[in-house]
Amino acid sequence: MNTNMSTDMNTPMTNQQVDYRTDLQSSPQALSCRPVKAAVIGFLVVTGATVAISTARAMGFIDVFDERRGLGIAIGAMAVVVGNFLPKTRGLRLSVAGSAETAAAERFAGWTLVLVGSAFIASFLFAPLSLARLISATLGIGAMLTIAANWAWQTRGALSHGPLKTKAEGAFAPTMEGGRKRSVMAHLLLAFTYVFATACAKFLLGNTGWAGEITSYLTMAFAVAFVMLRCSPAFQARN
């Protein structure tokens, strides 16, 4: 900004002569690492809080009901943190093409996670525990299915690496630095989705035999998803 202002004051410039490239001289990075760091720190703080709650229960400072409420609130906070930073960090972006559609899908996912996370927190704070578990599980599973369906619909053309719609889209081709940041966010998203899906299954099914089986399947499914993420062409291109 200063560069532009000083240029404006020292040399008279017509509208055609203004070069927008001077904008980049003060900060050349395309994707700032600040939001990625903030998302990771937020996620780790909430994870630390869940460990603290479980430790407090094990040491007898709180009872089992308080522990369950605390964990529900922490998972809601996790959804709010991840959802808030998702559109800023572009974690769901797989290719250059269709970046407007992917951005719309990320905005939708972000808003949905923030609203569902807030509903999680409110229900575990104010509703009876059995009702809070039912509400949060239903909302959580519904949100994950809606986000997945919306993302698949919005990015259906972009996933096949189709032609760029506008020249401007090509400017945001994955760079080495931007790719690393997005891959951190992709791993964070995978970890969050695993925690969130397992928690929703547990909230819905309680401690029945079904819950144990489903969480085992979820663990296997996410292990496979992790391997697929590491081996995917989009991930290779980022790194």
Add this chain to the structure above:
Amino acid sequence: MSLVFKALSDPTRRRVLELLRQGPMNAGDLADHFDVSKSNMSAHFAVLREAGLVASQKHGKSVVYELQMSVLEDALLSFAQAFGWELRDSKKVKSQHSVREAFTP
């Protein structure tokens, strides 16, 4: 956060963010939507970039901007749009007060 409030307080910058919701755009294409000098537009882009609301990338001879807003910033933008939130120039407000006082009997 104050940088974000500053960036969102200007209607031109809010309109730029609205335009970028449709997808990445060249600086020149964005500037065509406004009736202000290109050097002024350049300053607006710099404020938005410093606040971290847009990402910029060189593409050939031009610069391409892309939206980079969190949900909270998106909510603040909608709030600012809905209520016509503008940053007041304190000097202007003071001079308006003094003019009013001068004409009050």
